[in-house]
Amino acid sequence: GEVVGTTMKEQAEQTLANLKAVLDAAGLSISDIAKTTVFVTNLDDFDAFNAVYAAFMGSHRPARVLVEMDAVCYKD
Numbered sequence: 001g002e003v004v005g006t007t008m009k010e011q012a013e014q015t016l017a018n019l020k021a022v023l024d025a026a027g028l029s030i031s032d033i034a035k036t037t038v039f040v041t042n043l044d045d046f047d048a049f050n051a052v053y054a055a056f057m058g059s060h061r062p063a064r065v066l067v068e069m070d071a072v073c074y075k076d
Contacts, residue, residue, distance in 0.1 A: 008045040012052040020056075030056070035063040043068045 004014040023029060040049060046066065053064075 008048040016056045038066040
């Protein structure tokens with residue numbers, strides 16, 4: 001329940017390690033990931049995140065969305 005690390009690199013590494021633990025517990029692997037959605041607080045961190053993400057995924061390239069904000073609106 002605590003944020004680990006102070007840099008995008010450290011936080012991305014921990015987040016992806018957590019994802020791998022969940023996959024392992026479910027009997028799945030990274031190659032079973034079909035899509036990821038990543039929310040960042042600053043799009044300037046994209047390059048730092050992308051380096052960690054690419055190393056984590058290896059040659060596997062699931063669909064990916066990386067956004068700073070998302071909004072869905074409806075008016076009746």
